[in-house]
Amino acid sequence: MDAQLTINGKPTNISSDAKRPLLDVLREDLHLTGTKYGCGESACGACTVLVDGSPMFSCQTKLAEVDGKSITTIEGIAHGDQLHPVQQAFCDQAAYQCGYCTPGMILSTIALLEKTPNPTRDDIIKGMNPHLCRCCTYPRIVAAVEQAAKSAKAVSP
């Protein structure tokens, strides 16, 4: 099929099998390798991208499902050298060890804070629970989401 996608703000045409996972299209066709394969069945969250602002597991999202939609990957959230506040929070809190789960975690955090600007600790834990971190850096990840929530409040009117 010929799919029309907006990827990180850029209109992009993809000619490929309609059933192909979005993950493969991003990684292999577009070389956006920040989105990771972890399990291939929506159980670990490493492949999370934002589709029209909502987190989706790209490993189980077919190309046909995202035709005409806007995709945001980890490569598309910083403004030049200026990190997104959620990225900055993950850096400040060292909310990673190997870092393999980090892109998915960051994108889900952006969606979580969009929906719930003042999350409780339970909201954060629930929101991040679809994401596995085998290094088990969860305490710092929760701290990073808390910092990001605070810094978002500081910049918004």
Added chain:
Amino acid sequence: MAEKTTTEAPAAAPTEKPPVPQAALPKNGAEKPKTDTQTYPVGIAGVKIEEEERKVPATEAPPLPINEKLAVIGKPTPRVDGRAKVTGAAKYSADINLPGMLFAKLITSTVPHAIIKSIDTSAAEKHPAFRAIHMLDRDRSAAQTEEEKKDNWPRVRYVGQPLGAVCAPTQAHADDIARLVKITYEQKPFVVDPDKAKEPNAPIIFQGNAEQAGTAGGGGGPKDVKQNGNVRGPVAKGEADKAEIAFNSADVTVELDFRTQVQTHCALETHGLVADWKPDMLTVWASTQGTSSVRDELAAVFNLKKSQVRVITEYMGGGFGAKFGAGNYGVLATHLSKKANAPVRLMLDRREEHLCVGNRPSSIQKLKIGAKKDGTLVAMRLQSYGTAGVGTGAGASGPTQNLYTCPAIYTEDSDVFTNAGPSSAFRAPGHPQGAFSLEQGIDSLAEKLKMDPLALRDKIDDSEARREERRIGAERIGWKDRKPAGSDAGPIKRGIGVAQAIWYRIMNRDSHCDVRITQDGSVEFLSGVQDIGTGIRTALAQIVAETLGLKPTDITVKIGDTNYPQGPNSGGSVTTNSISPVARNAAWAAREQFLGQVAPALGVSADELEMADGRVFPKNNPNQSLTFKQAAKKMKVEQVAARGDRSDDYESKKGPRGKGAGGLGGVQFCQVAVDTSTGHIKVEKVVAVHDCGRPINPMGVKSQVNGGVIQGISYALFENRILDRNTGVMVNTNLEQYKIAGSREMPEIDAQLIEQYWGKSSTDAAGIGEPATVATAACVANAVYNAIGVRITQIPMTPAVVLEALASKQKASA
């Protein structure tokens, strides 16, 4: 926020003097190295620090004072590679995309035990996307017998065993083509249950003595062990008779049986690599814990010089012990690259990851401890069986052998072969299993003796570090308010438990680096050592920065490439101990050269100069300073560079003070809530107090402790490889039914570090990955006992296991 980020350094410890500059370094290592006598801090900061002399090679950097007196080392430092990790710029092996690269797929066995009669590749080769196929002659990760080394094809011994691989221009094509390879098997009886496999009439998995190669997964068990049926062992330590006699003198004994499950590593990034075979050079981008281990294995297999193999691991997504050597997949990808004359990427999928690249062996343990009324141990005996599948090395006796002072310790470890994937090293091999038994045994002994479990440990544990850790932890968990076992009234019962960790302080002398300073003020650190997620990249930047009076972000750390000086493998909490002194030594030597170059511009001699706060200045006239960058411009040459090597540990006249005192360790406390109506265990709080010598980056070390604790909880409560005993198939080869801890299972964690100084190297630092996970399962079990008054002796402690234990207690008391 659960985690405490305060109290990085314990209270002040006096008596340190500033470093004394050393004599000029010898030009090469040919002559016997000159030695200097230096004075080092020794002891525990906040408890007692003494000065001790050491004779050290003259190439060693001068002693560092304790962390409190340092600018960068010991200070919480965010990762220097954070930006790469949060922007997706960090390149992991699967992210390497080379022009013309092909994708490979493993061909794996579908039966648990068989001899391969024929392999038909014709259909696969007719596929238009087919590029190459390679079949293995043996399973490189498993044990094998001498006899089968002559075979053309591997003996099939478990479902999912790699037999070969194909490659094609897309992954989808490679997956399709792999399915077209037809393998005819002569099936044999099989057994996946270790209890059944131990029986005399069980199907025999290895006809003859089987050994697992040392390159396979970073381990394998001891060699030349007697084998009887599927039982390989026992490997005995100590004297059985002596222990039996000693038990007679015990006032109290405890005897308990324990069972632990098979755990798979589940690194989020699967095993794999990209291999690019060129006539003069093989380049490999590998997800590995040992760049040099991959280089060495590929050089050996393909008959290349080590200089013809380059292994690159810029970033890697976790290994936990399973990622050493080239593995079946690495050898296959290299063969395919050679045959197809193109780069080949072979990354495992999640199912393959569970099946064929390692696991933590199970254990079936019988423990007996005998003690005097005052708690003095008189004898300990542990008999352990475990299955490492078709691998070896399921021993669990480490903690019983090493943790406590006891005059008669006897242990037996046996492997039981089963038709299941081979084990590999997994975070503190044998120790979470061994601590699960020993630390519950000690808890049980304390109860029988009517002693406080901490008081008992004060009596039998020689480690000064753990003594202090018990003190700190007891205070922070509220130990004094701990109630007698099972005393909560309601259906939800709370309890507090403690357990201890021990691990070895291991050092690898194959640890080298270069430190370069260039006229533009750039500083580089280069070594083959890889950062597997622990943060060694940041720790190395801190050490170089401390030595040059700079900030960690001023240092460019280039690691994970065999083109750089050889680095140590990362496993066994070895990395920091091995490479951090090397970084310090090289940075110091580079500093001496640098100061020699810039001293004339400041009109003083080099030894009158100091470097601090990003400036270079005469010690007696700090106002006459240059910035580091200005000073670098004054160098007469474009670049100075120095090599760092690992000397042997400095010898101390006193030596370790008693059993269990020489290694690394920690003490963990936890509070659990057990719902006795559902059997559900919730770990509410963990206080984990640990030692790793001199902590370089408390932020990184505490992340390792958090990770060890949560992974330990995951092991204690959830994880379990389940094999169907009728088919030999693993039924939960995913991350859904193979449950690992997520953020919901995270307790409040209070990670505390003590600073321990030994005077053994120029940094006195060590790793912490292993000790951080050793005690956790035992700690949870002891807390569960304190909550419900029933001892759970098997993991995972699922709700069903808890309810069954409660029911059998009720039955017994009825």
